[in-house]
Amino acid sequence: MGQSKVLLFANLTVNMGLFWEERPLGFRWSHKTPQYPDPFGPLYDTLGDRGLTAVNQSEFATGYQQTAFNIFAETSFVWPSYWSVDAFSGNNAKESWKYEYSVTPAYHGADLTAYFSVNTATPTEGIRHAFQKMLGSFIIKDSPVISIQDAKGGASDAIVPENTDGHILWPMWNSSLPIMMDLNTTGGSLSYRNVTEHLAYWLREDPGVVNHLRLANAYLWEGDGVNDVGFGGKSVRAYLSK
Template sequence: MAYGGSQGTSLFVNTIAASPYLPMQYGYKDWLPSQSYYAFATEAGCPPSLPYGAHPQTIFQCLVGKDTDTLINASATISESGNYGTWAFLPVTDGVFVQDLPSQQLLRKQVNGINALIGNNAAEGPSFVPQNITSEDNLVAWLQLTFPLFTNDDIAKVLLYYPSSNASTNPNAPLYATSGDSGPSALNQSSVGTGQQERADNIYAETTFVCPSYWMAEAYSDRGRTSFKYQFSVPPALHGSDVSGSAPNIGPDLALAFRQIWGNFITANNPSISSSVANGASSGNAGSSNDASNWPPFTIYAPYQINLNETGGTPFSTNITQIGHNITEFGQPGLQNDITLVNAWTWEAGRGYRCDFWRSMGAIVPE
C-alpha cells in the first residue's frame, strides 16, 4: 500500500500476510493520535500547558531536548495506559506514505507487488479482548469503548450483524472449535469462548485481523495479480499459534505441509502442494486427490480458501493464559491432516458479508 501502491514490483513481487493486523488508522492529526501525543509530551516533561506562542519552545523542540531514557519511559507509560489489547501509538494516515484507509485503498486494488499469500487464524481475538464479558450489557460497554465514534444506532447495527442470544454467558458451556461451514459458528462458539464473550472475541478478530485478510485477498485478485487465501484452524488457533512449528498440537504432517505451502509460494509464486503432502503420511490415503494440490486463486466470484486443520489425536489439558483457564487440545499420537477447500464468503455463517459491513463503516471505524 505504500505511496498509494505506485511502486509496483520495484521492491518485491510476492508478499505473505499471516494474520494482517489492522487497528483503527486515524489521520495523523485527528483527535485520538493527537491526544496520545499530548499525553506522551506531558509524561516526558513537555506539557502543553500554555497557548501557542506563549512558551519559548514548541512541544517538539522540548521533546528533542529530552534524553533517550525519558522518552522511552514516557512512551511505554502512555502506551500501556491505552485500551485493553491495543497501544496508544498506532499507524496513521499521513497522505503521503500511507495515503488512505486500507479498507478503501485495497478496494481500489492500489497495491504493490503481484502475488499474495494471505491467511488468518480461526480465533484471533481473545488475546486482545478483556475476558470478562459475560452479558450483553458488558458487550455493549466494550463496543462503546473500543469504537469511540459509534452511536447507539451503530452499536445496534453491529449486534444485528453478529446475532446471538441476549442471555448471559454460561460459564459451564462446552468449549469446542466450530466446523466453519455448518452447525454453530464463530458468532458465539469456539474452543476458548462462548456466548457474549465469544461474540466480542469474534467481532474484534474480524474487524482487526480476518477482514483485512479478506480485503487483501480481494485487492490482489485482478489486474494481473493473484492471491491465495487460507485459514489456520488447528484448535485453539489463537493469534500467533500458526508460527510455532513445534507446538504439541501440530503434528509433523501438518508442519511439513505448512512449510511447503510457504516455500512453494516463495519459490514458484504458487502455494499448491502435492496431495501426498496435503493428506499426510499418517492419513492412510496419501494418494487421494486433495484440493491443495491445485490451490485456486481467490476471486470475488469464487472466494475459496484452504482450511488447514487436523483430526484425531490424543486429548490433553493445557492452560491458555489469554483466557485464564485450561482447555482440551489434541496431540500425538494420532494426529492426521484435515486440509480442505472451503468457501471463505459463507464461512462461519457469512464472514464475507460481515467484512463488507466493516468496510462500509470506514468513516467511523477508520481501518
C-alpha cells in the same frame, strides 16, 4: 522489472456477528442477533460451515464474552485479510490464495509453530510439513499448491482436496468464487492445558493425528450464508499473495 512477492499474514482468534448486506441502493452494516448459548456452557470449536458459529461459541468462551472476542478479532485481523486478498487478485500480475489455520487451539500467533518450528510436539509433524511445503513452494514457484503426498504429511489416510495432476486442488482467490483452504487435523488424542485462570485449551497429540485439509466458501464461513456475506472464522485467517 520482475514481479515482487508479498507475503502477508492476517491472524485472528475468533469472529463476530457483523455482516455486510447488499441492497439495491448500496450497502449497509447490520448485526445479526443469534441465539446465545449458556455463558457457562461447554466450550468447543465450531465446524465453520454448519451448526453453531464462532459468533457465540468457541473453546475459549460462549455467549456475549465470545462475541466480544470476535469483535476485536474481526475488525483487527479478518476484514483486512479480505480487503488485501482482493487487492492482490484480478489480473495476471496479481495472484493470491486464501487459507484458514484451524488446528486447535488456533488463537492469535498459535500458528507460528507450524510455519517455522522444527521437531515440536504440537502441531504435529504432518501439518508442519504440509504448510512449510506450501510456504516454500509459494516463495520459490509463486504458488502454494503442493503435491498430494506432501499435503498428506506422510499419512495415507489424511484427507486433502485432490486434483488430477498429482497436486492438491486449491484455486487462486476470486471474489466471484471465494474459495479458501481450511488447514486442520483430526485423530490422535486430546490433552487439556490450563495455562491461567482465563486461558485454557485442548491440544491434539500423536499418535494417530492426520491432516484434514478442505476447500470452503470464505464468504459463508462462520456465518448464516443466506442473504449476507459473513466475514470470519474461528481460528487463524491468512493469505498468500504475489
